[in-house]
Each structure stands twice: as structure tokens, then as C-alpha cells.
Amino acid sequence: MSIILQNIFSTEFVYMWIRVVTPILLPALGGAICNRAGVVNLGLEGIMLLSALAGVLGSAFGGGLLAGLAAGLGTALLVSLVFAYFHLNLKADATICGTAINTLASGFTVLLLFTITGEKGTSASLKSFSFSTVNIPLVEDIPVIGKILSGHNLMTYVALLAVVAVWFLLYKMPLGLRIRSVGENPNAASSVGVNVRRTRYIAILLCGALTGLGGMYMSMGYLGMFTREMVAGRGFIALAAAAMGQSTPIGVFLSSMLFAFFDGMSNTLQLLALPSQFIDMLPYLATIGGLTAYSIQRARKAKRRLAE
Amino acid sequence: MPGTEILRMEHIRKVYSNGVVANSDITFAVNHGEIHALSGENGAGKTTLMKMLFGEEQPTRGDIYINGEKTVIASPTAAIRMGIGMVHQHFMLVPSLTVIENMILGMEPRKGLIIDQKLAERQVAEISEKYNLIVPPHAKVQDLTVGQKQKVEILKALLHGAKIMILDEPTAVLTPQETRELFHELKILRDSGYTIIFISHKLNEVRELCDRITIIRRGQTMGVYDVKDVDEEEISHLMVGRDVALHLEKKPAHQGEAAIEVEGLTVRNIIGQKKLDGISFRAMRGEVFGVAGVEGNGQTELVEALSRNMDFHGGSIRILGKDISGMSIRQLRAQKVSHIPEDRMTTGIAGALSITENAMADKSYNPEFCGKGTLLRKKNIKAYGQKMVERYHIFCKDLDVAISSLSGGNIQKVVLARELSSDPEVIIADQPTRGVDVGATEFIRKELLRLRDEGKCVFLVSSDLNELLGLADRLIVLCGGKIAAYFPDTTAITEDDVGQYMLGLDRQSEQEIAEVTK
Amino acid sequence: MTLKKANLLVDSVKMLLVIVVALVLVTGIVFAVSSEPSNALYNFFIGPFLSLRRVGNIIEGACPLVFTALAVMIIFRAGQFSMISEGAFFMGAAIAMAVSIAVPMPTGIHAVACLLCAAAGGALVASIPAFLKKLWSVSEVVTSIMLNYVVQYFAIYLVTYHFREMQSSSLASLKLAETSLLPGILPGTNVHLGVIIAILMCVFCWFLIYRSRFGYQLRITGCNPSFAHYVGLKETGVMVGAQVIAGAIAGMGGSIELLGMYTRFKWTETPGYGWTGIVVALLAKDNPLMVPLAAAFIAYINTGANIMAMNSDVSSEMAQIIQGVIMLLIASGALLQRWRQKLIDKAAEQEQAAAAAEQVQA
Structure with a gap:
């Protein structure tokens, strides 16, 4: 047990914690924007998976990181567009739509990977690029903090900046005002000429971009290649984080950190002599537990108000 | 120019996707600078007609002319651009946003990427002073009174440049004092050149406020009159189609325990x-x-x-x-104990289920309909449905149709049938x-x-x-x-x-x- | 044309359109990725009918889908979006394995015991998101998906630590007891007794939804929960009940798949029948009696994709792509809506004219 604690209180653990929060935080922020606009985007998982592969293929065949980024983002936006079109124009239920996107994604990624590499498991045979790590000048020299905050993957910093950016968008920009109104009372928004559908399209596309970055981080940062089903439920965990954070940027950040903590824990716990399956379960159990605890507290609060 | 026709809706027909004919043939015209009453009973098609004018619904047939020009009003955005504003019966406000945020929504003043808060405040203050409609600009809408919310709605329409203002039963939620205030404000607006369409079935209000009145019944225009030329009985007759005894025959009550x-x-x-x-x-x-x-x-x-x-x-x-x-x-x-709920569409029925299934929803434990096992007794249920339709005069072609395809009155009769048939x-x-x-x-x-x-x-x-x-x-x-x-x-x-x-x-x-x- | 007929016509055309679009898309993708597209397509479309064994593959493949689709159908009917049928199915299979291997019993009874334990296991798993939602309104969508992962690892743990065949290099359980296996019913194929159970289950579900008190309450609740509450039903209880029943059905499906098709538990991840069940349920359009047909169609696509993968350079994941596309298209309520509206308008007009004529006569 003390080994575990020692591990958790080490700078290495905190560094890893920030590392593993990246692919949860990015799609969670995207999911939050969607939630605010009144759309529950269950397709985050699939969007991540597709952009993870697209990033790898793009960088491998486009001959560079930029090509990979373009391919990954382009794919994420395209899939989001499909989701938006079916949900908003053809009035398909968002849950089913998202599930369909996820099904498509897990089929399509393997099909494409197989067609190109002849393998179904990984893209190891391709020479793809990864986002570089960034050492922050000055900060990197500070003891402890430098080790924690500096030297992360570029995408990790992008994720942290995205928290601020999403806050700015939601509370300072006209678009944010529209997104919030469209989610809370679409009739009111449309009665003053806000195009509800267009606003939701934009929200879904913004979400797609953030989610796509999260997906690319998986295959071009977290790992250096694409592996089948590599997203492993992070899209869903992100959705839980968005809900638990009540779709506010700070709340989403904190709940993502919480879920990432358990993801990081599961890495550390591999040291123990527990059956590995129980450790593999941990992030998922933590998500169920976290979401439940949040809901209980919400229900209690409502009850207390009534009892006063 | 006052007195000229600013708006004309001709031979409008609207069939909703569930097959309900809300407007069968309505012609409606309004002059510049008047307060025009649109009257009819609940369900006559007033709100539907106005939704089409405001671009929220599209007519199945018929044309709309603004200032003599044939137009298609594809969306509220288009309507607003044409200078049409609407104050809905159920307020179109976002509760968690402030008054200012609600008012500038859709036309936010910008300073670079962000909302220009200062300018927004000034705009709201200006228009609010100009027409003497005072509201607390920084309060959240959810904390306002009903009367205040309505003011926000009117201000919002003005701020968005409305020249023709539709008010859908604005007095339904107001106190008489607030109503008086509203009428005063509306008259000021009319005198400053605005055109107002006032939807109401309260005849005394129409008489007090309006210049002309269009009466519709069951989706059809029954006539257009100068308010000063008709009396209430006549209007009532046109609206209802027959004289309704306002005082019901009532025997003296025998109070029990x-x-x-x-x-x-x-x-x-x-x-x-x-x-x-x-x-x-x-x-x-x-x-x-x-x-x-x-x-x-x-x-x-x-x-x-x-x-x-x-x-x-x-x-x-x-x-x-x-x-x-x-x-x-x-x-x-x-x-x-029986209960006829306030809002039948949200709590009174299950829209996709049949008339019979709705009429017996509270009786699923009744052995007549569900035997000792758990299987439903189809024959008894069918007979019950038949009986209810006859006893409560529910107009329908088929007992198995989804209840949502019925009209409001018939749906309410199904609710009544269910609630009263349990004795x-x-x-x-x-x-x-x-x-x-x-x-x-x-x-x-x-x-x-x-x-x-x-x-x-x-x-x-x-x-x-x-x-x-x-x-x-x-x-x-x-x-x-x-x-x-x-x-x-x-x-x-x-x-x-x-x-x-x-x-x-x-x-x-x-x-x-x-x-x-x- | 009456309203009913108009709806029926539009629904049928829509279904046809969905299938045609999906298949055209397949053809497109095959031409894009394959160097021998005509061979691939031949194997995909015609392949499944070329031998009795392959037709058998369709029927066997449809069997698990029937169970998960029925589970999905019941859950959706309650207005819930729990995705637990995937986990419940896997849990059922794992429990059936345990009972089969660890508890010796006579032939026949053993299989029944496995099926019942699996159903109980599936019900238990499905009840977790259901109760979390009932007690504290925790979103069942996310918890059920998370739980699917938990169940997956739990089942793998069971196999790895308690029932593992040490002789085998890949992960597989010990041999299932002969006494618990479901016998084949069609010589020359692997079609097993489970198929009969599947069809009986469809009939059972039809009775459950349309002819039982619970089903009636389920339909009321799914259509409008506040209405169900107001007429005195325990709407949250009905929702939980539906999910528990659905879990039991999916769990039983898992055990039937294991005992009918395999001699060892060999899965290393959940096989996805729960997700595919959603497509089947959507195709069957709320009617349990249509589930076997819909399941057979999807199983045909799966079989075709497998045969294509074996005989050409296109991978079998094509099937998933088709499923995703079908799911998207069927869920699209607005597809062909304009046409439907036109027919409805016409019907309303005719009705009005008829009513007017009647009035004139009277």
C-alpha cells in the first residue's frame, strides 16, 4: 500500500496524471459545448477513433505532422458534419446517431487499416509522426513544478488552453450567448432570429474539432501509432466528465482530472499483485462512481431546499 | 402611411403533420398604424395563423403580402427582417440569462470578438426610456414578475426593429392593473406609428383597445369589422356560431359531509x-x-x-x-379520487397510444380488463372503449388511432371519460x-x-x-x-x-x- | 388513402430505401478498397447462399442478435437508453461457462440451469444502471456503457484465473461440459436448439409488450412517463422492470450462444452483439415478431462480410459499416417526411370533403 501512496505522491505520477487527462479533457470540453447547445453527442468515441487513424495516415502519407493534423481535424469535422446532418436535418435521435457513428468508426478504422497495411491490429508498419513535447523555458527549471508542468506533449498544452478558450467562447462571445440560449430555450432563441440549427451545427463542429485533437493525441502523442479500439471508452468517459462538470469549463476540467486520476492510478497499480483485469476496470468503475456521487449530491441538494 | 394596407394573408390553409387542419381558409389584412384584434375561440386557429406570419410555420396553401408585395416568410429571422415582431403567449425568454442578454440575443453588439457590454446596456436603456417600459437590466429573467417579463418581450421586439407587433393573448397572465398599463403602452406605440395585432377572445378588451377586429371560427374568416360598429353579442355570435348561455342551469346545492x-x-x-x-x-x-x-x-x-x-x-x-x-x-x-390535469398534453395522455388505451390507463389493475394472470382482456377493453366514445361523444373514425391525432376538445373528452368512468x-x-x-x-x-x-x-x-x-x-x-x-x-x-x-x-x-x- | 395507409406506405418505402442505400454504399466502398471488386461483391452478396453450411451460418448468426435486439427493444420501449445488452449478453455467457464447467448436472437439466443462471446474471448487470437512474437519476447511457467494459474485464478475469485451459497458448476456458451443450437441429450446419428458443422468445416478448398488463404499463411509461405517474403507475418501477427483463433476455442469449456454438469460452472482448442488437431492433420497428427477419438480414450481411473477407482482400468489418449506416438512416425521422406530409394533407382534405358532403346530405 505504501508503495502505491509513494507512487501517487511522486512528481512522476502528477506528470502522468496531466498526460492522461489530455484525451479526456479535450473531448469533454467539446461535449460540454454540445451539451450547452442542447445536443448530447454520444459520437465522441467514434470521432476520436477516426481522427486518431486519420492523423496517423495523414502524417505517414502526407509526409509530415501538418498533413496529419489536417487529415485528423478534417476527418473529425466531416464525421461531426454527418452527425449534425442526421441529427439536425433528418431528426435522428442523438443517442442512436452517436451509436451509429461509433459503430461505423470501429468498422471503418479496421477496414481502412487492413486495406492499407494488411494488418488489423496496429499501424506499427507505417512511419507516422507524433506531436513533439514542449519544454517551457524558465518553468522547466523550477524544482518539482518544472518536472510536473514542463515537458508535456504539445496537445496537452492545447487542452489546457482550450479550457480558457471555451470559457471565453461561452461567456464572452456572441456565439457563446447563442449556444447557451439555444440549449436552454431553443424557441426563445429562434424567435429572435437566432438560427437554432446553424448554432447547433457550429457547436457540433467545434466539439468535433476538440474531440479530433483528443483522438489525434491518442495516436500521435500518447502512443506513437494507431491500434484497434485504442480510444477504449475515453469518449464516453469524457461525456460523463462533461455532465458531471455541468458543462462549465472549470467543472469539466475538474471532473476530467478526477477521472484521469483513476486512469493514472490503473497504470500505477499494475505494480500490485492484483489480477490485471480489476485494475483495467478501474477507470470505468470510477466513472460510474463519480457520476453517481455527483448525482446523489445533486439529489440531496434539491431535497434540502425543499425541507427548509 | 397610416390607413394603407401593410399586411395581407390570403386564403391561408394549414394542415399539421398529424392531419389536424388548423386553418382551412383564412384571409386576414391589417392596416398601417392600427391595433387590429384577431379574435376567435380557443382552437379557432389564431395562434397557428400568427405562427405562419412570424415564419415559425409554413402555410400549406395561400399567400402573404407585406406592403403589397408577395413574400415568403421562411423563418423568424426573415420575419424580423421584414419588421415583424411577436410577443408569444408563453414567453420566449431564456431564464438563466439577464434582461440585457435576452434583449440583445440575435443582434449582439460586438467589439472585435466579444460582446460589447457597454453598448448593449446603452441600447437597452435608450429604448426602455423612449417607450417608458422600465425593467431591471441586470436581473436574471427567471427572477422577474410576469408583467416584467412581458415588458422585456415587447422591448425585445422593438429593439429588433419590429414595425408590426403581434401579441398573442397578452392579458391572459396579467392582473387588471398590469393590463391597463399594457393597454396604455400599446396605445402609445400605435400613436408612434406601430401596427399591432392583438390576439384575444376577451371582447371587453378588444372594445377598449382595438380599432378593427377580424373574427375567425374553425379555421375560417367570419368577418372584419370596425370595432365601434359592432356590438359584443354580434361578435360573440360570429365567434361561437350560436348563442351560448353564459349562465348554466344550476339547481341549488345540497352540501353533504x-x-x-x-x-x-x-x-x-x-x-x-x-x-x-x-x-x-x-x-x-x-x-x-x-x-x-x-x-x-x-x-x-x-x-x-x-x-x-x-x-x-x-x-x-x-x-x-x-x-x-x-x-x-x-x-x-x-x-x-379523480383528477383532470391542467395540461392534458404533457400529463393527461400518452400521445402515441390509442384512444382506448388512454381511456383505461388508470384501470390496468381492474380485473375486468386484466385477468388474474397478467394478460389483458382484449374483448372487454374494446367494449369499454366503444362505450366511452359513445357516452362522451368522442368524435373519431377508429378507436385504434393514436390519440394525438384528435382535436383538443376530443382529447379532453377522452381524459374526462377516463376520469369520470371510475365512478x-x-x-x-x-x-x-x-x-x-x-x-x-x-x-x-x-x-x-x-x-x-x-x-x-x-x-x-x-x-x-x-x-x-x-x-x-x-x-x-x-x-x-x-x-x-x-x-x-x-x-x-x-x-x-x-x-x-x-x-x-x-x-x-x-x-x-x-x-x-x- | 387513409392516414394509416399513408404511414404504412411511407414506412415500407423508407425501409427499402435504407437497405438499398446501405448496399449501394457497400458496393462503393468495395470498389474503392479492393483490387478485385467483382469477386468481393460476388462473395458478399451471393456467397452466403452457396452452401447449406453458409445458410446455416446466417441462421446461427441471427440467433444471438434476436436476444439482444429483443432486449434493446424492451429497454427503448420504456423510454430508456441503456446500452447494457452488450454487457448483459457477455455476463450471461461467462456465467453459463462457470455453471457448465463447475457444476456437474445431468444432460438437459444442466443446460436449463446454465440458461437460467445466465438470465439472472444478465438481469443483475442490467439492473445496476436502472437502479442508479431510479434512485438518483444518473444517466443510464453512460453508466451502462462503462459497465459493459467492467463486465468485459470481469468475464476475462473469470476465465483467466478460474477456468483457464493451461494447455492452450491463447486465452480459452476449459472444455464446457457435454451435458450442458445445446444440440444441433439441422444436420450439415451448426444450427442449434437455441434458434427455437429464440423464436419462442420473440413470441413471448410480443405477448409481453402487447398483451400483458406489464407491457401495457411499459408502453404508457415509455410514451409519457409523467402521464404514467399521474394515472398511478410506478413509472420508475416499470422502467427498472423493463431493464431487468431485458437484461435477463440478453443474458440468456449469451448463454445460448456459448452453449450452442462453442465448446470453450474463447472471447477476449465483448463480441458486439448488443450494439448490433440496436440495428436489428430499429429494423424490426417495435415489433418483436419482426425481429427474426431483421436479425436474419443483419446476419446475412455479417456472413457475407466474413465470406468476402476469406475469399478476397476486403476485411469483414464492412459489416459494421453497413450496420452504422442502416442505424443512421432508420433513425432519421425526417427522411421522406415531406412526402408523408403530402399524403397526410391529402387524406385530411378528403376526410373534410367527405364530412362536408355528409353534412349536406343531412
Whole structure:
């Protein structure tokens, strides 16, 4: 047990914690924007998976990181567009739509990977690029903090900046005002000429971009290649984080950190002599537990108000 | 230019996707600078017509002309661009946003990427001063009164550049004082060159405010008149199609024992505000016990508490001698308590299920319909459905059609059929005739009186004072969650008497109010 | 044309359109990725009918889908979006394995015991998101998906630590007891007794939804929960009940798949029948009696994709792509809506004219 604690209180653990929060935080922020606009985007998982592969293929065949980024983002936006079109124009239920996107994604990624590499498991045979790590000048020299905050993957910093950016968008920009109104009372928004559908399209596309970055981080940062089903439920965990954070940027950040903590824990716990399956379960159990605890507290609060 | 035609809707027809014909053939024209009343009964097609004018619905057939030019109003955005503004019956505001945010929504002043807060504040202040419509600019809309919200709505339309303003039953939620204020403001707007379409079926208001009136009935135009040239009887005749006896034939009440006994009842809403504050009363068998009040003064909570749809947080309720606080809705219904809900579409029916399935929804444990096992008895159910359709004059072609394809009046008759066919001793009727056509209204009122004459207790909540005074034997008025007045005899009072108390202008003494518990 | 007929016509055309679009898309993708597209397509479309064994593959493949689709159908009917049928199915299979291997019993009874335990296991798993939602309104969508992962690892743990065949290099359980296996019913194929159970289950579900008190309450609740509450039903209880029943059905499906098709538990991840069940349920359009047909169609696509993968250079994941596309298209309520509206308008007009004529006569 003390080994575990020692591990958790080490700078290495905190560094890893920030590392593993990246692919949860990015799609969670995207999911939050969607939630605010009144759309529950269950397709985050699939969007991540597709952009993870697209990033790898793009960088491998486009001959560079930029090509990979373009391919990954382009794919994420395209899939989001499909989701938006079916949900908003053809009035398909968002849950089913998202599930369909996820099904498509897990089929399509393997099909494409197989067609190109002849393998179904990984893209190891391709020479793809990864986002570089960034050492922050000055900060990197500070003891402890430098080790924690500096030297992360570029995408990790992008994720942290995205928290601020999403806050700015939601509370300072006209678009944010529209997104919030469209989610809370679409009739009111449309009665003053806000195009509800267009606003939701934009929200879904913004979400797609953030989610796509999260997906690319998986295959071009977290790992250096694409592996089948590599997203492993992070899209869903992100959705839980968005809900638990009540779709506010700070709340989403904190709940993502919480879920990432358990993801990081599961890495550390591999040291123990527990059956590995129980450790593999941990992030998922933590998500169920976290979401439940949040809901209980919400229900209690409502009850207390009534009892006063 | 005043006097010229600013708007014309010609031969408009609208069929909704469930097959309901809301407008069959309506022609409607408005002149520049007038207040034009659009009148008709509930369900005549007024709101649908206006939704098409505001671009929220598209006509199935017919043309719209603005300033003589044929136009297609594809969306509210298009309508706003053409200078049309609408104040909806149910306010189109975002509760968690501030007044300013609500008003600038859709036309936010920008400074680079961000919203120009300063400019927004100035714009709102300017327009609000210009037309003397004062609202607190930084308050969240959810904290405003109904009257204030309406002002925000009007200001919003003005700010968006409306020249033609549609007001959909604006007085339905207002106190008479607020109504007077509104009329004053509307007249100022008219005199400054605005054109106003005023939807209402309250004839006295039309007379007071409007220049001309268009009357529609069952989706068709019945006529256009100068208000000063027609009398109320004529209008009423055109709206309804036949003379309706406003005073129902009513036998004297024979009060029996107490059926509903409420003591010190307190109910809080989700954010902890007291919506009912320690009220007490007794309703008897053999009478119609009425509850009056401006919407939002605790009537909804009272009905929810009585019907066990909501827990209460203080006091006690006894129905037919039994404390109901621990009962489930099913147990309460087994006590022969029926409930006609306020909003039939959200709580009164399951839209996709058939008429029969809706009519027997409370009887799934009745052995007649579901045997000792758990299998449904199809034959009995079918016979029951048939009986209900005949007994309650439900107009339909087929018992198996989804109930949502029926008209409002027929849906309400299905609700009535379900609630009255279980042979209730206490009937809690919340807005039983709201949005129902005349024929069905008359039928429902007669049914309620019949039950009263049979010695049942009818507990009637209605925002239609006319209906309350016509049906109720005794009456309480709720204001701010408290009983503001008690009238032991409704025959001697007028709507104005009740209005005083509804608005909180006056309050009876504790002794007078305490009479209701005797 | 009456309203009903108009709806029926539009629905049928829509279904046809969905299938055609999906298949055209397949053809497109095959031409894009394959160097021998005509061979691939031949194997995909015609391949499944070329031998009795392959037709058998379709029927066997449809069997698990019937169970998960029925589970999905019941859950959706209650207005819930729990995705637990995937986890419940896997849990059922794992429990059936445990009972089969660890508890010796006579032939026949053993299989029944496995099926019942699996159903109980599936019900238990499905009840977790259901109760979390009932007690504290925790979103069942996310919790059920998370739980699917938990169940997956739990089942793998069971196999790895308690029932593992040590002789085998890949992960596989010990041999299932002969006494618990479901016998084949069609010589020359692997079609097993489970197929009969599947069809009986469809009939059972039809009775459950349309002819039982619970089903009636389920339909009321799913259509409008506040209405169900108001007429005195325990709407949250009905929702939980539906999910528990659905979990039991999916769990039983898992055990039937294991005992009918395999001699060892060999899965290393959940096989996805729960997700595919959603497509089947959507195709069957709320009617349990249509489930076998819909399941057979999807199983045909799966079989075709497998045969294509074996005989050409296109991978079998094509099937998933088709499923995703079908799911998207069927869920699209607005597809062909304009046409439907036109027919409805016409019907309303005719009705009005008829009513007017009647009035004139009277």
C-alpha cells in the first residue's frame, strides 16, 4: 500500500496524471459545448477513433505532422458534419446517431487499416509522426513544478488552453450567448432570429474539432501509432466528465482530472499483485462512481431546499 | 402611411403533420398604424395563423403580402427582417440569462470578438426610456414578475426593429392593473406609428383597445369589422356560431359531509420558495368548490398536492376522511379520487397510444380488463372503449388511432371519460375547459354539475372567472400562496369583486377567511 | 388513402430505401478498397447462399442478435437508453461457462440451469444502471456503457484465473461440459436448439409488450412517463422492470450462444452483439415478431462480410459499416417526411370533403 501512496505522491505520477487527462479533457470540453447547445453527442468515441487513424495516415502519407493534423481535424469535422446532418436535418435521435457513428468508426478504422497495411491490429508498419513535447523555458527549471508542468506533449498544452478558450467562447462571445440560449430555450432563441440549427451545427463542429485533437493525441502523442479500439471508452468517459462538470469549463476540467486520476492510478497499480483485469476496470468503475456521487449530491441538494 | 394596407394573408390553409387542419381558409389584412384584434375561440386557429406570419410555420396553401408585395416568410429571422415582431403567449425568454442578454440575443453588439457590454446596456436603456417600459437590466429573467417579463418581450421586439407587433393573448397572465398599463403602452406605440395585432377572445378588451377586429371560427374568416360598429353579442355570435348561455342551469346545492379537509398546507418549489403558505379549507360533497387566482399563485401546487403528484411540506390533507400523506397515487385513485390535469398534453395522455388505451390507463389493475394472470382482456377493453366514445361523444373514425391525432376538445373528452368512468366521489378538475371548443366546454361543464348534483365533491380550479362564477357554489381566492378571500355564496358576486383579491389589492380579515374551514 | 395507409406506405418505402442505400454504399466502398471488386461483391452478396453450411451460418448468426435486439427493444420501449445488452449478453455467457464447467448436472437439466443462471446474471448487470437512474437519476447511457467494459474485464478475469485451459497458448476456458451443450437441429450446419428458443422468445416478448398488463404499463411509461405517474403507475418501477427483463433476455442469449456454438469460452472482448442488437431492433420497428427477419438480414450481411473477407482482400468489418449506416438512416425521422406530409394533407382534405358532403346530405 505504501508503495502505491509513494507512487501517487511522486512528481512522476502528477506528470502522468496531466498526460492522461489530455484525451479526456479535450473531448469533454467539446461535449460540454454540445451539451450547452442542447445536443448530447454520444459520437465522441467514434470521432476520436477516426481522427486518431486519420492523423496517423495523414502524417505517414502526407509526409509530415501538418498533413496529419489536417487529415485528423478534417476527418473529425466531416464525421461531426454527418452527425449534425442526421441529427439536425433528418431528426435522428442523438443517442442512436452517436451509436451509429461509433459503430461505423470501429468498422471503418479496421477496414481502412487492413486495406492499407494488411494488418488489423496496429499501424506499427507505417512511419507516422507524433506531436513533439514542449519544454517551457524558465518553468522547466523550477524544482518539482518544472518536472510536473514542463515537458508535456504539445496537445496537452492545447487542452489546457482550450479550457480558457471555451470559457471565453461561452461567456464572452456572441456565439457563446447563442449556444447557451439555444440549449436552454431553443424557441426563445429562434424567435429572435437566432438560427437554432446553424448554432447547433457550429457547436457540433467545434466539439468535433476538440474531440479530433483528443483522438489525434491518442495516436500521435500518447502512443506513437494507431491500434484497434485504442480510444477504449475515453469518449464516453469524457461525456460523463462533461455532465458531471455541468458543462462549465472549470467543472469539466475538474471532473476530467478526477477521472484521469483513476486512469493514472490503473497504470500505477499494475505494480500490485492484483489480477490485471480489476485494475483495467478501474477507470470505468470510477466513472460510474463519480457520476453517481455527483448525482446523489445533486439529489440531496434539491431535497434540502425543499425541507427548509 | 397610416390607413394603407401593410399586411395581407390570403386564403391561408394549414394542415399539421398529424392531419389536424388548423386553418382551412383564412384571409386576414391589417392596416398601417392600427391595433387590429384577431379574435376567435380557443382552437379557432389564431395562434397557428400568427405562427405562419412570424415564419415559425409554413402555410400549406395561400399567400402573404407585406406592403403589397408577395413574400415568403421562411423563418423568424426573415420575419424580423421584414419588421415583424411577436410577443408569444408563453414567453420566449431564456431564464438563466439577464434582461440585457435576452434583449440583445440575435443582434449582439460586438467589439472585435466579444460582446460589447457597454453598448448593449446603452441600447437597452435608450429604448426602455423612449417607450417608458422600465425593467431591471441586470436581473436574471427567471427572477422577474410576469408583467416584467412581458415588458422585456415587447422591448425585445422593438429593439429588433419590429414595425408590426403581434401579441398573442397578452392579458391572459396579467392582473387588471398590469393590463391597463399594457393597454396604455400599446396605445402609445400605435400613436408612434406601430401596427399591432392583438390576439384575444376577451371582447371587453378588444372594445377598449382595438380599432378593427377580424373574427375567425374553425379555421375560417367570419368577418372584419370596425370595432365601434359592432356590438359584443354580434361578435360573440360570429365567434361561437350560436348563442351560448353564459349562465348554466344550476339547481341549488345540497352540501353533504366534508370531502376534502386541508389544514395548514405548505408546499415549496424546487428552489425552496413557499408556493402555498399554510392554507386551510374544507370542500364538501354535493358542491362545486372553486379556486380562483392569477396563474402562479399556488393553484398548481394545491392540485398537485391534493392529487399526490407532489409531496407537501407542512400541514395535512384528508380526503373522504383519510389522511393522504402516505398514499401513492394508485391508492388515492382507489379511494375514488379523480383528477383532470391542467395540461392534458404533457400529463393527461400518452400521445402515441390509442384512444382506448388512454381511456383505461388508470384501470390496468381492474380485473375486468386484466385477468388474474397478467394478460389483458382484449374483448372487454374494446367494449369499454366503444362505450366511452359513445357516452362522451368522442368524435373519431377508429378507436385504434393514436390519440394525438384528435382535436383538443376530443382529447379532453377522452381524459374526462377516463376520469369520470371510475365512478369518483371527488373530482379534482384543473382548467377542465382550457383550449377546448365550445361544444366540448358545455358538455364538460354539464358533466361536472351532474356529478355535483349526484352528491360528489367537485374541486374546480380555473383561470376563467366566468366559468368559476357560473359553476362554483363556494369560492376561495389564492394570492401569493395564501387564501386572500372566501366567498360562501357565488351568486351575489361579480368578476370585479374577485379580481380585487386575485391581484392582492385587498385581503379579507382572518375571521372571514377562517369561515371556509367551518 | 387513409392516414394509416399513408404511414404504412411511407414506412415500407423508407425501409427499402435504407437497405438499398446501405448496399449501394457497400458496393462503393468495395470498389474503392479492393483490387478485385467483382469477386468481393460476388462473395458478399451471393456467397452466403452457396452452401447449406453458409445458410446455416446466417441462421446461427441471427440467433444471438434476436436476444439482444429483443432486449434493446424492451429497454427503448420504456423510454430508456441503456446500452447494457452488450454487457448483459457477455455476463450471461461467462456465467453459463462457470455453471457448465463447475457444476456437474445431468444432460438437459444442466443446460436449463446454465440458461437460467445466465438470465439472472444478465438481469443483475442490467439492473445496476436502472437502479442508479431510479434512485438518483444518473444517466443510464453512460453508466451502462462503462459497465459493459467492467463486465468485459470481469468475464476475462473469470476465465483467466478460474477456468483457464493451461494447455492452450491463447486465452480459452476449459472444455464446457457435454451435458450442458445445446444440440444441433439441422444436420450439415451448426444450427442449434437455441434458434427455437429464440423464436419462442420473440413470441413471448410480443405477448409481453402487447398483451400483458406489464407491457401495457411499459408502453404508457415509455410514451409519457409523467402521464404514467399521474394515472398511478410506478413509472420508475416499470422502467427498472423493463431493464431487468431485458437484461435477463440478453443474458440468456449469451448463454445460448456459448452453449450452442462453442465448446470453450474463447472471447477476449465483448463480441458486439448488443450494439448490433440496436440495428436489428430499429429494423424490426417495435415489433418483436419482426425481429427474426431483421436479425436474419443483419446476419446475412455479417456472413457475407466474413465470406468476402476469406475469399478476397476486403476485411469483414464492412459489416459494421453497413450496420452504422442502416442505424443512421432508420433513425432519421425526417427522411421522406415531406412526402408523408403530402399524403397526410391529402387524406385530411378528403376526410373534410367527405364530412362536408355528409353534412349536406343531412
